[in-house]
Amino acid sequence: MKWNPSPVFRLVVGLITAVTVAIPVVAEPCSCITISGSGDGFTLQDYEAVFQGEVLSVRWVNLPHSDGTYRLIQAAAIEVSDFWKGRVAPVVVVFTGNGAGDCGFDFVPGTTYVVFAERIPKQYREPLHANRNALWTDICTPSSNAERAPDLLKKLNELTDPERYQTFDEIY
Secondary structure, eight states: OOOOOOHHHHHHHHHHHHHHHHSOBOOOOOOOOOOOSSSSSOOGGGOSEEEEEEEEEEEEEEEEOTTSOEEEEEEEEEEEEEEEESOOOSEEEEEEEOSSSSOOOOOOTTOEEEEEEEEOOHHHHHHHTOOTTOEEOOTTSSOEEGGGOHHHHHHHHHHSOTTOOOOOOOOO
16 A cells, blocks of 8 residues: 555645755854863863853754854853862853754753863854853863763862862853
8 A cells, every 4th residue: 555645744744844944054064173282182271161060951042143044052051060260150051062063062961061161252152142251162172071081080180279269250
């Protein structure tokens, strides 16, 4: 027996196809080029903030471009439990790409990460109405799931001053 889709099925598939094709999305290829004079792959000086925290939530954000296209990025709310560099609030929002070839970091709610963050690039900051201290990370940084990074955590604790203290300051 030959399958013959119903008119409603055809209409739904047609609408989904039309919407998918009609809304252009900018795809930016991922290219990680690491330049570090430390010989160990990273230095704290390369980043605005370095901290550990649990992801509370992840929100998807569509950023409009001047040419009428959009770029989908993630905004992860992270509860900070420890830090090694930067002035961070108890909960910070870290932006990243969508992970579809644009170097976006895949944050999962309920998971604890060590995050190496830079200031968000200006072209993303303006459409988000974020202040200049908003944070950005991607897979080109040493950011990692904390459970899978005991050596990284050990190294961070060795690199930083044990007398450090935490300053809470609004980032986003």
